[in-house]
Amino acid sequence: MNPVEIEEAVSQLALEPFNRGEFPFSFLRAFGNPETTIKRLRTGSTNQSDVGGVLQRSNIHIATCDAGEVETTLGLLRDSPKTAKTKAKFILATDGESFQAEDRTSGETVACDYADFPDHFGFFLPLAGITTVEQIRESSFDIRATGRLNKLYVELLKDNPDWAKAERRPDMNHFMARLIFCFFAEDTDIFVGEGLFTRTVEQMSARDSSDTHAVISEIFRSMDTKIADRQSAGIARYANQFPYVNGQLFSGSTEVPRFTKIARSYLNHIGNLNWKKINPDIFGSMIQAVADDEERGALGMHYTSVPNILKVLNPLFLDDLRGKLEEAGDNGRKLLNLRNRMARIRVFDPACGSGNFLVISYKQMREIEAEINRRRGEPDRRSDIPLTNFRGIELRDFPAEVARLALIIAEFQCDVVYRGQQEALAEFLPLNSENWITCGNALRLDWLSICPPIGTSVKLRSNDLFDTPVTQSEIDFENAGGETYICGNPPYKGSQSQDEEQKSDLERVFSNTDANWKGLDYVSGWFFKAAEFSRFSSADFAFVATNSINQGKAVSSLWPLVLGSDLEIKFAHTSFKWANLASQNAGVTVAITGIANADNKPKTLFSVSESGALEARQVPFINAYLVPGPQMYVEPRSKSLAGLTPMAFGNMPIDGGFLSFTRDEISQSDISSEIRSRYIRKIYGGAEYIRGQSRYCLWANDVEEDELSKQSLFENRLQQVRSFRNASKRDATRALADTPQKFGWIAQDGDEVVMLLPRILSERREYITAGYEPIGTLTTDQAYVLLNAPIWNFSIISSRLHWVWIDTVCGKLKTDLRYSNTLGWNTFPVYQLTENNKSDLKRCAENILIARESHFPSTVADLYDPRIMPEDLRRAHEENDEVLERIYIGRRFRNDTERLEKLFDLYTKMTSKKAAA
DNA sequence: TATCCGACATTAT
DNA sequence: ATAATGTCGGATA
Numbered sequence: 001m002n003p004v005e006i007e008e009a010v011s012q013l014a015l016e017p018f019n020r021g022e023f024p025f026s027f028l029r030a031f032g033n034p035e036t037t038i039k040r041l042r043t044g045s046t047n048q049s050d051v052g053g054v055l056q057r058s059n060i061h062i063a064t065c066d067a068g069e070v071e072t073t074l075g076l077l078r079d080s081p082k083t084a085k086t087k088a089k090f091i092l093a094t095d096g097e098s099f100q101a102e103d104r105t106s107g108e109t110v111a112c113d114y115a116d117f118p119d120h121f122g123f124f125l126p127l128a129g130i131t132t133v134e135q136i137r138e139s140s141f142d143i144r145a146t147g148r149l150n151k152l153y154v155e156l157l158k159d160n161p162d163w164a165k166a167e168r169r170p171d172m173n174h175f176m177a178r179l180i181f182c183f184f185a186e187d188t189d190i191f192v193g194e195g196l197f198t199r200t201v202e203q204m205s206a207r208d209s210s211d212t213h214a215v216i217s218e219i220f221r222s223m224d225t226k227i228a229d230r231q232s233a234g235i236a237r238y239a240n241q242f243p244y245v246n247g248q249l250f251s252g253s254t255e256v257p258r259f260t261k262i263a264r265s266y267l268n269h270i271g272n273l274n275w276k277k278i279n280p281d282i283f284g285s286m287i288q289a290v291a292d293d294e295e296r297g298a299l300g301m302h303y304t305s306v307p308n309i310l311k312v313l314n315p316l317f318l319d320d321l322r323g324k325l326e327e328a329g330d331n332g333r334k335l336l337n338l339r340n341r342m343a344r345i346r347v348f349d350p351a352c353g354s355g356n357f358l359v360i361s362y363k364q365m366r367e368i369e370a371e372i373n374r375r376r377g378e379p380d381r382r383s384d385i386p387l388t389n390f391r392g393i394e395l396r397d398f399p400a401e402v403a404r405l406a407l408i409i410a411e412f413q414c415d416v417v418y419r420g421q422q423e424a425l426a427e428f429l430p431l432n433s434e435n436w437i438t439c440g441n442a443l444r445l446d447w448l449s450i451c452p453p454i455g456t457s458v459k460l461r462s463n464d465l466f467d468t469p470v471t472q473s474e475i476d477f478e479n480a481g482g483e484t485y486i487c488g489n490p491p492y493k494g495s496q497s498q499d500e501e502q503k504s505d506l507e508r509v510f511s512n513t514d515a516n517w518k519g520l521d522y523v524s525g526w527f528f529k530a531a532e533f534s535r536f537s538s539a540d541f542a543f544v545a546t547n548s549i550n551q552g553k554a555v556s557s558l559w560p561l562v563l564g565s566d567l568e569i570k571f572a573h574t575s576f577k578w579a580n581l582a583s584q585n586a587g588v589t590v591a592i593t594g595i596a597n598a599d600n601k602p603k604t605l606f607s608v609s610e611s612g613a614l615e616a617r618q619v620p621f622i623n624a625y626l627v628p629g630p631q632m633y634v635e636p637r638s639k640s641l642a643g644l645t646p647m648a649f650g651n652m653p654i655d656g657g658f659l660s661f662t663r664d665e666i667s668q669s670d671i672s673s674e675i676r677s678r679y680i681r682k683i684y685g686g687a688e689y690i691r692g693q694s695r696y697c698l699w700a701n702d703v704e705e706d707e708l709s710k711q712s713l714f715e716n717r718l719q720q721v722r723s724f725r726n727a728s729k730r731d732a733t734r735a736l737a738d739t740p741q742k743f744g745w746i747a748q749d750g751d752e753v754v755m756l757l758p759r760i761l762s763e764r765r766e767y768i769t770a771g772y773e774p775i776g777t778l779t780t781d782q783a784y785v786l787l788n789a790p791i792w793n794f795s796i797i798s799s800r801l802h803w804v805w806i807d808t809v810c811g812k813l814k815t816d817l818r819y820s821n822t823l824g825w826n827t828f829p830v831y832q833l834t835e836n837n838k839s840d841l842k843r844c845a846e847n848i849l850i851a852r853e854s855h856f857p858s859t860v861a862d863l864y865d866p867r868i869m870p871e872d873l874r875r876a877h878e879e880n881d882e883v884l885e886r887i888y889i890g891r892r893f894r895n896d897t898e899r900l901e902k903l904f905d906l907y908t909k910m911t912s913k914k915a916a917a
Numbered sequence: 918t919a920t921c922c923g924a925c926a927t928t929a930t
Numbered sequence: 931a932t933a934a935t936g937t938c939g940g941a942t943a
Contacts, residue, residue: 492924493924494922494923494924494925495922495923495941495942496921496922496923496939496941496942497923516942516943518941518943519922519943521922546923548921548923552922554921554922578924588924589924590924636920636921638919648919652920653938654938654940657937657938685936685937686936686937687928687936690935690936728940729940730939730940732940744939745918745920747919759921759936760935760936761935762934762935762936763935780938781938781939782936782938811921811922813922813923813925813935813936814925816935818921818922818936821919821920822919822920822921861935
């Protein structure tokens with residue numbers, strides 16, 4: 001269940017008559033517990049309560065009681081030995097009048113009237129497995145509002161099918177934005193009279209809902225008409241009470257979708273919520289799913305947490321502002337300078353979604369400004385920070401609407417908090433008419449015209465930045481000295497999953513470069529455009545992006561263009577999971593990169609330590625791999641830089657799985673042992689090797705198909721391979737359809753001594769786990785192979801030095817290592833090895849293999865699990881490292897940082913020597 | 918020809 | 931259910 005669904009279930013429960021016996025079960029059901037769980041608790045088989053209540057292990061201990069006994073009952077629950085023993089997170093007591101609960105981990109408590117307990121449902125969200133985000137628990141209102149608006153939205157689309165079509169959706173979305181504004185305004189005295197909007201609609205429209213749309217439309221028309229013009233415009237008397245709002249919010253068509261009776265009652269429900277409590281930073285990202293038919297199922301789940309956003313904003317510029325505030329102390333002059341500086345700061349998010357980066361920037365800056373004004377004795381002073389300095393571009397119209405609204409709401413709320421309700425109201429309306437959130441394609445728009453480094457006007461230029469470079473003379477310098485910070489979390493899309501339009505977006509962005517843009521992630525476009533912007537007006541920028549742009553091949557394609565010789569990475573957050581509430585898509589791993597003009601200041605590298613704590617390191621340089629060290633790019637090579645044995649990419653079947661067999665499939669078939677030994681081979685992918693599993697394949701690349709089809713085991717399989725290949729849209733695959741017995745890519749003859757290593761390696765293992773397999777063993781493309789290779793190669797692959805190199809320079813799958821022959825093996829810098837070196841390394845390699853052997857039949861996964869790695873194996877690796885590292889520097893390296901430094905250094909020397917030669 | 922990647926995908930636990 | 935950890939083959943140079 002998502003938070004919205006839980007909120008609805010909890011609210012429903014509170015409306016029903018209180019039933020002492022049923023309440024605990026209904027409560028658990030509302031938090032998404034399946035019927036079977038409830039049943040088991042009800043029959044007592046899993047109910048461990050020792051106070052006559054209901055106790056669900058490691059979750060909650062609930063007891064209902066007689067009127068007036070709540071306090072005492074909660075005490076009983078608190079002291080219950082079972083509560084402690086079963087590690088219950090919460091205790092809850094209620095008599096149907098009053099409601100009390102406690103979070104046993106944090107000690108936080110809830111005490112309220114029974115009828116109001118749904119207001120605290122966020123408190124209990126861990127019961128539904130939702131723990132990721134701390135603030136979500138303070139967002140009960142936002143979740144509730146999202147749920148109600150969603151119901152209204154769906155209901156309206158159902159009855160106004162034409163509004164659901166692509167061309168009218170923007171009207172529908174604009175209408176929703178207007179409604180949200182009205183709900184907020186009527187609860188915050190922006191409209192004079194409590195609940196003015198909801199009340200007026202309720203009173204002036206017919207109960208049968210036939211004219212609801214007309215009444216709302218008239219109210220909207222009124223809000224778009226200046227007071228002086230209302231009489232001539234013939235505004236209805238009831239609509240005349242509404243203020244003139246402007247801000248483009250109510251301009252344009254005032255057409256309103258038709259309401260059913262149900263929709264009219266939903267509207268009333270929504271209006272009766274207390275919109276004062278809205279969190280514009282959270283609400284925006286929750287509500288945006290409403291307008292997206294595909295995302296609606298995950299309503300309230302794709303929520304970006306404030307701490308994650310601050311990981312971008314703090315090091316980008318907020319920390320600096322706070323530092324300056326501290327430095328200024330009570331010095332009025334310095335405080336004034338800081339305030340003047342902040343008044344000119346522009347924050348620009350060219351992928352702003354519903355504006356949460358902008359809203360949070362704005363709120364944080366207002367907080368700093370308020371402190372300045374407090375210290376200067378001007379607490380009521382009007383804010384000098386213009387809302388229009390927070391600019392954004394967003395592709396989808398609804399989030400774009402919501403972003404603007406969220407900023408307006410944030411401004412009002414900040415004014416109320418820092419200056420007071422009266423001052424906030426006095427200057428709120430009419431809204432600024434400029435639309436400073438642009439709905440459009442950020443990769444096609446000219447950022448300089450949307451966020452001009454100078455001046456305040458927003459005018460769209462149709463041409464791209466690179467079609468018509470902006471010349472200095474066009475720039476108006478009236479506000480010289482203002483800083484611009486570009487930030488955001490733009491969309492990521494791997495090179496293979498981009499659609500045609502996205503491809504052409506990138507093509508335009510990179511058209512004037514010789515970049516391999518086809519291989520780049522979609523997000524790269526934002527980095528490149530930000531860098532170009534920065535070169536016009538020195539704006540620092542930082543984005544969240546998939547970590548793959550800082551890995552593997554992408555590094556040498558993208559970063560030389562972004563950084564050039566004038567920009568530098570000023571801070572970075574290495575890979576971490578970008579968590580939101582959607583457990584099912586917890587999967588994306590991101591990094592944050594912040595870029596600024598080169599200077600001599602130290603850079604800050606953030607990373608999450610093993611214990612989960614955030615570490616910040618000051619280093620002289622951060623390179624594009626997000627490791628400390630001078631800028632350098634490792635490019636793929638087709639041959640080893642150091643003369644190592646060639647490493648081949650394994651045999652790729654391209655067979656839909658039909659050339660593979662399990663052990664059982666073979667043993668249960670009727671093939672003769674002769675056919676079997678002639679055509680069936682053992683084959684390894686990474687998984688089979690690491691987990692010690694078996695897999696077999698048909699290996700008969702050059703045998704006639706007719707010959708093979710005589711075997712019933714093969715006949716059907718070959719047909720399936722043929723049709724699988726024919727169904728492909730890749731030419732090369734279809735061309736293979738006529739020879740279904742043949743692998744798509746062949747790396748081996750099949751009779752060499754095979755050393756294989758998996759293409760994907762768990763980040764938990766401390767070494768790269770290559771291994772020898774018997775002659776004739778095959779590998780799939782999930783493993784690399786060295787054929788008939790001298791054993792000292794094994795020593796190199798198995799070394800910590802090599803692990804560090806691969807970890808840094810190759811790609812990743814999530815945070816796991818992804819080995820690459822071209823990027824990792826062929827680029828690995830090694831000194832020329834003497835015969836003595838080679839024989840020393842051979843001995844070390846053999847010792848590793850012997851240590852592994854001594855633990856037969858442990859699998860690689862067992863042996864290299866760092867928690868249980870056998871001592872003798874560990875020692876054999878240590879010795880191997882000792883010998884190899886002496887060849888590099890005559891002693892052991894102190895740590896991985898030192899290893900990498902040496903490797904980078906040697907790589908640079910070896911590549912420049914090659915280039916010179 | 919020869920890979921590199923996945924706002925992932927599927928299997929272990 | 932979450933945690934661990936690697937399929938598969940198309941797109942690309």
